[in-house]
Every structure is written in structure tokens, then in C-alpha cells.
Amino acid sequence: MKAPRDVPNALLESLKSLGLTKYEALVYIGLLRTAGATATxxxxxxxxxxxSVYPVLDRLVQKELVSVSHTTPKRFDAVPPDQGVENLMRRIESDAQSARTALDALYREKGPGGRGDQELVWTIYGEENIRTRLAGMFRSAERSVEVLATWDLLRESMLELLDPVPDSVxxxxxxxxxxxxxxSRFRLHVLPLAVLQEIRFPADKLLPYERSGVFLVDDARALLWMEGADGQPSALYSESAGLVLFVRRHITTVTEWARAGVQ
Amino acid sequence: MKAPRDVPNALLESLKSLGLTKYEALVYIGLLRTAGATATxxxxxxxxxxxSVYPVLDRLVQKELVSVSHTTPKRFDAVPPDQGVENLMRRIESDAQSARTALDALYREKGPGGRGDQELVWTIYGEENIRTRLAGMFRSAERSVEVLATWDLLRESMLELLDPVPDSVxxxxxxxxxxxxxxSRFRLHVLPLAVLQEIRFPADKLLPYERSGVFLVDDARALLWMEGADGQPSALYSESAGLVLFVRRHITTVTEWARAGVQ
DNA sequence: ACCTTGTTGTTACTGTAGCAACAACATTTA
DNA sequence: TAAATGTTGTTGCTACAGTAACAACAAGGT
Structure with a gap:
């Protein structure tokens, strides 16, 4: 009879997000460490x-995570972890798939119309979301694409997104x-930009170096890539004249300063 | 102002299993159909x-499913479905991964020992689980593998599992x-086996043709593949002398009958 | 200016469902 | 009988579902 050694909380949370309850997780974990155990x-x-063990075991059998013996009393055994997790994931994947198609049908009903994108400033959270928005901007560029960003950001996230930009742009x-x-495809300006480097503010406090950048397409759509101290990226996107003009000025001014050696 | 058209229940369930609540699902679906909507x-x-809309929107932003504008009143927009679903799946996949490794660590602690497999009859649910058990049996075969199964089952599930059987077996x-x-690798007996074909019982009722089969390894470990009328496969596995002997007799008898033309 | 009207964003409260935890009981096995 | 098994029912808890009310603010009319 082993001790009910306590289980890392993170593991319980992980299993919960795979659709198990606390008890189901505890029982499954327990069974992994003891083959062929009785309910007691x-x-x-x-x-x-x-x-509570009986209904829990029933559910686990239903979810194909444990098998049952035909003895009396019944004995239970856990499916090996990698396969058990896969059994759970299979259900979730299938749900994800059907959700994707059903949602997509709803989504296509409405055209891309709406005032959605005009004159508003949007905040976008999550690197993935920002990247797809940027990809869409670049893909639909017609005249110009302007990028002002730290090298870290460019290398990690940007360069591949710039591939689909039409040649005429x-x-x-x-x-x-x-x-x-x-x-050679791009006009490249490597400049010692203070705005992109470590900054002290107030004078005695060193602000952490962040990945950041601004992006302007066709002088009409702008995106600001920000990154909080926690490393969580977020962005502002807008087609409003105000923000576009601000970004326009920002890029021009910073470039001019750097060129003039103001630093 | 569109009607709050009711949403297919299956879709709500799917989204729930991806970690959304009912409200979160409804709001996200609603936003997919109306870009840049206010809370009202x-x-x-x-x-x-x-x-309830405000806290729900907060959570959806947190989960990277919607973006927010910086106007007053705030306006909200949904991330496109395929990417939204992927954002959800990313979290789940990562949970699955960490769960897999953590569980595996626990799992390896206990050797394969224990009375787990001896003298007990186990029921295994789910085709995947049965297949991996069979794969394990075949892989560890030392002398003999005997298979008596419907062609449907052999073709769909079995043949590839037999590859790892050592040559000496x-x-x-x-x-x-x-x-x-x-x-040529196998000794093959194609026999018109009544047990494997359609059966009438009682005489006027045609039992549905099922995929079924029995498997015997080294005359020591047996697995019965059953399939209910609902098509859900399940199996019995045992190393007990009783069941092994039963399967031994079953295979022999059936083969003899068929050979003698008893049909 | 003032009052009205309507909308936004927030807070508090009630109801409900599913899970967690405990107690008691009938049934079987030794 | 004693011990263990399997079942049922009750209670508490928590997160979500749903309702009501309110302060802050803007627009419009008199």
C-alpha cells in the first residue's frame, strides 16, 4: 500500500484541460503506478x-484510459500514458476539426465588409495573431511596405512574412x-537607432531591451509591435488617418535623425 | 441587429471540450458574424x-480569440476561426505534452512487474488500445502466433501488426x-468457417456480421477481439490457463471441423 | 442651463449543475 | 461474524448561468 503521494499541481491542471476531472486524474495517475489494483x-x-472511486473508474473506462478485469472483485489497470493521452487528444482533435468547419461556415457568411477596420485602433494579443495580421497586410500590399524594427524581431518573426510581398511593391x-x-530584394537601412536600443528612463533605471517595431503598408495601414516587460507581445493595428500619420512621421523622423548622426 | 439565431448544440459541445464555456462559445460565434461590434x-x-458579456469578452481576449479596439465604447473583433481554434489547440497540445512526460516518469518508476497480467481476464475498450496490446503480444512472441479472424479484421487492423514478429516464430x-x-511468411489456412460468417440466431434473426477474432501467442497469452452491434470494438486479454486453454481448443476445433468439411 | 433619455461599464445577488467529500447500507467472501 | 465490496443518498463547494440595479456619461430637447 503506497502512500497517496501528492501529485504536482501542474500535472492535474494539464489533465483537466484534456477533459479529466481532479478525481479522474488522481485515479489514473494512481493506477499508472500500480498495475491491477482493486477499487479499494x-x-x-x-x-x-x-x-467516489467507482463512478470515476466507470468514466475512465468509458474514456479508454483504463481496462477492467473480469474477476471479483474487479481489478483495474491503466493504459500506458502516451497512448492514454493520445486517446484523449483524439477526441479533442476531432472536436477541433468539426468546430473549425462549422465556424468557418458561419464566418464566410459575412463578407469582409463592415466598418470593422476603418478608423479604429485595434489591440491584438498573442504573437501568432499579430503574425497573421502582418502576413495579411504584406500580402495585400500594393505600393509600399515600410518596416522599422529591432533586429531580434526581424530575424525571428518578420523575414519569412515578407516573402509574399508582390515584386512591384x-x-x-x-x-x-x-x-x-x-x-537585394529590400532597400535596407542599417542605422544605430537609439529608439531600438537599450534606454535608460529615469536615468538610473535600465529599461529592458524589447523586441518592437512599426510597420506601414501603402501609407494606409499601420501596425505597432509592442512587448511588455513580461515578454507577452501585443500590437496596435489601425487604418485610421491619425495613427497612420503618426507612424509615417515616426519612421521618417527616426530615419532622418539617425542619418544626421544625432543618435 | 441580427437575431440571436440559435447555434447547433454540437458546436457548443465541441467548443466546450476545447476549454470554452457556453457563453464564451456564444460570444465568439456571434463576433464571427459581426466585425467590430460593441459590447451591447x-x-x-x-x-x-x-x-455577463464584459467578463466573457475579457476571458476571450485573454485566450487570444478576440481583439479590442481603443475607442469608446470599445469594439471587439473575432480572430478568424481556423486560427482561433489553433490558438486554443496550442495550449491543449502543450498541456498534453507536459502531461505525457510527467506521466511517463511516474509510469516508468514501477517495473512491468506485479501480478498485473497473471491469472486475470482483462477487458480492453477502444480499437487503439486493443491494437497496441496486440502489437505488444506479437513483438514479444517467442515460439508461436496463432490467429483466427475474419478477413475484414485481418485486412484493416492486423497484417501490419504482424510485421514485428521475430522470424523464428x-x-x-x-x-x-x-x-x-x-x-509466404505465414502458414495460411483459408477455410469456409461458419463461425466467421453470418449467423442466424434465433433461426429467423440474422445476426450482424462482425469483425471478430482470437489471437494466441506462445500458447500462453490470448486475446479475444469482439465487436458489439454498435460497432464499438472491445477485447478480452488473459494469460490465465483457463482462457488460454479455451482459445487453444477453439482454434483447434474450428480448424478441424472446417478441414473435415463439417461446415 | 436644465432635464430627459438612452447607452456604457460595473457591481451585487440568486439560481443551477457538476464535482468533491462524507455517511450509511446492502451484498458478498472468507 | 468479520472484513471487504459495491451501491445509494446527502451535503458542501465552486464555477458558470442568469437577473437586477446603479453610477457615469453623452445626446437632444425645452
Whole structure:
């Protein structure tokens, strides 16, 4: 009779998000460590009240995580972890798939119309979301793409997104340094930009170096990539004249300053 | 102001298993159909109480499913469905991954020992689980593998599992027909087996044709593949002398009958 | 200016469902 | 009989579902 050794809380949370309850997780974990246990043994190992063990085991069998013996008393055994997790994931994947198609049908009903994008400033959370928004901007560029960003950000997230930009579109990139081959496709400006480097404010406090950047397409759509101290990226996107003008000025001014050696 | 058209219940369930609540699902669906809606509009579209809309939207932003504008009043927009679903799946996948490794660590602690597999009859649910058990049996075969199964089952699930059987092990396969090339690796017995074909019982009722089969390894470990009328496969596995002997007799008898033309 | 009207965003409260936890009891096995 | 098994019912708890009310603010009319 092993002790109901306590289980890392993170593991319980993970299993919960796979659709298990606390008890189901505890019982499954307990069974992994003891093959062929009776219900009472499961209770002792997992710390789950004995009366609750029976319905929990039923559910776990239903979810294909444990198998049952035909003895009396019944004995239970856990499916190996990698396969058990896969059994759970299979259901979720299938739900995800059907949700995707059903949602997509609803989504296509409405055209891209609506005042959605005009004259509003949107905040976008999550790197993935920002990247797809940027990809959409670049793909639909008609005249110009202007980029002012830290090298870290460019290298990690940007360069591949710039591939789909049509050839007829001019691409200007401003950054503080460049490693590796310089692509001829873009007009590249490597400038020692103070705004892109470490900053002290107030004078005695060093602000952490962040990945950041601004992006302007066709002088009409702008995106600001920000990154909080926690490393969570977020962005502002807008087609409003106000923000576009601000970004326009920002890029121009910073470039001019750097060129003039103001630093 | 569109009607809060009711949403297919299956979709709500799918989204719930991806970690959303009912309200979160309704609001997200509503936003997919109306770009840049205010909180009140979201309330009208989704049918979610207006007061509940605010915390729900907060959570959706947190989960990277919607973006927010910086106007007053705030306006909200949904991330496109395929990407939204992927944002949800990313979290789940990562949970699954960490769960897998953590569980595996626990799992390896206990050796394969224990009375787990001896003298007990186990029921295994789910085709995947049965297949992995069979794979394990075949892989560890030392002398003989005997298979008596319907052709449907053999073709769909079995043949690839037999690949890892060591060369020194004799493999006997009994089935009611064979399509395609006959492998020389196995001793093959194609016999018109009544047990594997349609059966009437009682005389006027036709039992549905099922995929079924019995498997015997080294005369020591047996697995019975059953399939209920609902098509859900399940299996019995045992190393007990009783069941092994039963399967031993079953295979022998059936083969003898068929050979003698008893039909 | 003032009052009205309607909307926004927030807070508090009630109801409900599913799970967690406990107690008691009938049934079987030794 | 004693011990363990399997079942039922009750209670508490928590997160979500749903309702009501309110302060803050803007627009419009007199």
C-alpha cells in the first residue's frame, strides 16, 4: 500500500484541460503506478474517497484510459500514458476539426465588409495573431511596405512574412544591425537607432531591451509591435488617418535623425 | 441587429471540450458574424446577458480569440476561426505534452512487474488500445502466433501488426477468405468457417456480421477481439490457463471441423 | 442651463449543475 | 461474524448561468 503521494499541481491542471476531472486524474495517475489494483486499492493509492472511486473508474473506462478485469472483485489497470493521452487528444482533435468547419461556415457568411477596420485602433494579443495580421497586410500590399524594427524581431518573426510581398511593391527596412547576407530584394537601412536600443528612463533605471517595431503598408495601414516587460507581445493595428500619420512621421523622423548622426 | 439565431448544440459541445464555456462559445460565434461590434451589440447577437458579456469578452481576449479596439465604447473583433481554434489547440497540445512526460516518469518508476497480467481476464475498450496490446503480444512472441479472424479484421487492423514478429516464430493464420497476394511468411489456412460468417440466431434473426477474432501467442497469452452491434470494438486479454486453454481448443476445433468439411 | 433619455461599464445577488467529500447500507467472501 | 465490496443518498463547494440595479456619461430637447 503506497502512500497517496501528492501529485504536482501542474500535472492535474494539464489533465483537466484534456477533459479529466481532479478525481479522474488522481485515479489514473494512481493506477499508472500500480498495475491491477482493486477499487479499494485505487482509493488508497489515489486518496480519492472510496465511494467516489467507482463512478470515476466507470468514466475512465468509458474514456479508454483504463481496462477492467473480469474477476471479483474487479481489478483495474491503466493504459500506458502516451497512448492514454493520445486517446484523449483524439477526441479533442476531432472536436477541433468539426468546430473549425462549422465556424468557418458561419464566418464566410459575412463578407469582409463592415466598418470593422476603418478608423479604429485595434489591440491584438498573442504573437501568432499579430503574425497573421502582418502576413495579411504584406500580402495585400500594393505600393509600399515600410518596416522599422529591432533586429531580434526581424530575424525571428518578420523575414519569412515578407516573402509574399508582390515584386512591384517597394520594401524599406530600417533596423539597428544586420547579421548574415543582405537581401537585394529590400532597400535596407542599417542605422544605430537609439529608439531600438537599450534606454535608460529615469536615468538610473535600465529599461529592458524589447523586441518592437512599426510597420506601414501603402501609407494606409499601420501596425505597432509592442512587448511588455513580461515578454507577452501585443500590437496596435489601425487604418485610421491619425495613427497612420503618426507612424509615417515616426519612421521618417527616426530615419532622418539617425542619418544626421544625432543618435 | 441580427437575431440571436440559435447555434447547433454540437458546436457548443465541441467548443466546450476545447476549454470554452457556453457563453464564451456564444460570444465568439456571434463576433464571427459581426466585425467590430460593441459590447451591447455582442449581447444582442449572441443572446448572452449584457452584464455577463464584459467578463466573457475579457476571458476571450485573454485566450487570444478576440481583439479590442481603443475607442469608446470599445469594439471587439473575432480572430478568424481556423486560427482561433489553433490558438486554443496550442495550449491543449502543450498541456498534453507536459502531461505525457510527467506521466511517463511516474509510469516508468514501477517495473512491468506485479501480478498485473497473471491469472486475470482483462477487458480492453477502444480499437487503439486493443491494437497496441496486440502489437505488444506479437513483438514479444517467442515460439508461436496463432490467429483466427475474419478477413475484414485481418485486412484493416492486423497484417501490419504482424510485421514485428521475430522470424523464428511460427505464424498460423486462419480466416474465411483472402484477397490479394498470399504472404509466404505465414502458414495460411483459408477455410469456409461458419463461425466467421453470418449467423442466424434465433433461426429467423440474422445476426450482424462482425469483425471478430482470437489471437494466441506462445500458447500462453490470448486475446479475444469482439465487436458489439454498435460497432464499438472491445477485447478480452488473459494469460490465465483457463482462457488460454479455451482459445487453444477453439482454434483447434474450428480448424478441424472446417478441414473435415463439417461446415 | 436644465432635464430627459438612452447607452456604457460595473457591481451585487440568486439560481443551477457538476464535482468533491462524507455517511450509511446492502451484498458478498472468507 | 468479520472484513471487504459495491451501491445509494446527502451535503458542501465552486464555477458558470442568469437577473437586477446603479453610477457615469453623452445626446437632444425645452
Amino acid at each position: 486499492e485505487v482509493h488508497e493509492i489515489s486518496g480519492v474517497p472510496r465511494a 517597394s520594401v524599406d527596412i530600417v533596423t539597428e544591425r544586420w547579421e548574415g547576407e543582405q537581401p | 451589440e455582442v449581447h444582442e447577437i449572441s443572446g448572452v446577458p449584457r452584464a 511460427s505464424v498460423d493464420i486462419v480466416t474465411e477468405r483472402w484477397e490479394g497476394e498470399q504472404p
